[in-house]
Amino acid sequence: MICPSLPMTDDAPPAESPSPLKKKSVTLAGLCECIAVLALVCTWLGEFGRFGWMFDLMSHFRLQYAVICAVVLVIALLRRRTWLAVLALLSTLWNVQIIHAFHQTAAAPGDRGEKPLRVMSYNVLMENPNHVAVIDQVLKADADIVCLLEVDESWHPNLEPLRVKYPHRAEELSDGSFGIACYTRLPLKSLGVRRFSAWKLPTFILNLDHLGHPLTFVATHPIPPMSQQRAQEWRQQLTDVAALVTDLQGEVIVAGDFNATPWCEGMRLLREKSGLDFRSVDPVWPPTWGCRLPMMIPIDHVLVKGGLTIQKRTLGPEMGSDHRSLMVEIVR
Structure with a gap:
């Protein structure tokens, strides 16, 4: 049985172009690093509250910065990102010492027998x-x-x-x-x-x-x-x-x-x-x-x-x- 021949053409099928989403896809690790760097930046910008209201607004979230910076430190160590680990360590310590300054702001008073x-x-x-x-x-x-x-x-x-x-x-x-x-x-x-x-x-x-x-x-x-x-x-x-x-x-x-x-x-x-x-x-x-x-x-x-x-x-x-x-x- 002779099959009919297909028409010959010089046009090759176009190669599949890469999706724009694939070109610009963001990995989870990259997103985490962006969040990490943002937290680190806010940690330090919060120290400039006297120079602008936005800086002072950033200063309120020391508890969150301490937690995020500690997580960033662990991730940076696991991924061997030395620069990020150093910055995260400094930022963690900085936030913790600010918070710790308000852990106890007075010594326990002696008992004078007065009702508080x-x-x-x-x-x-x-x-x-x-x-x-x-x-x-x-x-x-x-x-x-x-x-x-x-x-x-x-x-x-x-x-x-x-x-x-x-x-x-x-x-x-x-x-x-x-x-x-x-x-x-x-x-x-x-x-x-x-x-x-x-x-x-x-x-x-x-x-x-x-x-x-x-x-x-x-x-x-x-x-x-x-x-x-x-x-x-x-x-x-x-x-x-x-x-x-x-x-x-x-x-x-x-x-x-x-x-x-x-x-x-x-x-x-x-x-x-x-x-x-x-x-x-x-x-x-x-x-x-x-x-x-x-x-x-x-x-x-x-x-x-x-x-x-x-x-x-x-x-x-x-x-x-x-x-x-x-x-x-x-x-x-």
Whole structure:
């Protein structure tokens, strides 16, 4: 049987051209190295917070940088990337020493037989639907001074049990996410409200009597520094609070959601210009915000001045807020 011949042609089938995706494909190892280098760069750029708000924003994530840099160090050693291993080691050590500086900021005080002053600071989250559970937690904590942040008018009826329990209070619920409510069983001598920065956000100043000694309690909540303008307002409020505290005599406690980690530039300015410090036997680096997120950071604080020491610092459970409550015990 004779098969019909196929027509002859000089045209050869075109060779298969490589896919653009294949040309530009990114390996997992390459991606890891890019992430690693980015973490290392952010580690060092965070040291320049005083020169720009973006640099200071990078400084907040020291906990994450320490973990990533340690992982990078292991990968670099396994892959024999000497330059990367050296940079990762230096960056890991740098982040760890910054964090460790806030592991214990005061020696354990001797027992003077005085009952410690218990202070609670809690950003309850304005949109938190668990009003009753939050207030129950505050009542059970039985602090001598309570500072609640992000309380608006929707919280007003649920705050009544605190009004009943505590003889003295200061509330400003009309500022939405920056509303503040303070309650105390200590004798209240006077109350003041200062409004700092262009946002005119309230800061409470409670002049109290503690065991026969004058005590000033300051509650504040600066705006998050998430843009250049907001970062300027945030830093200005922290600077204004520092100036306020500088002029105060005697023992001072400042509490709230500072939107500032212990190692950022804004916190450095507040501490240096006011004389305030953490003065805590327990570490102040455990995260208080975003505890279910990779970017969890410690931004809720209690700082003291005038011979006070925080002998115990504990975080409360999750109650529907993106923050956890902070309870401290303060002694002289």
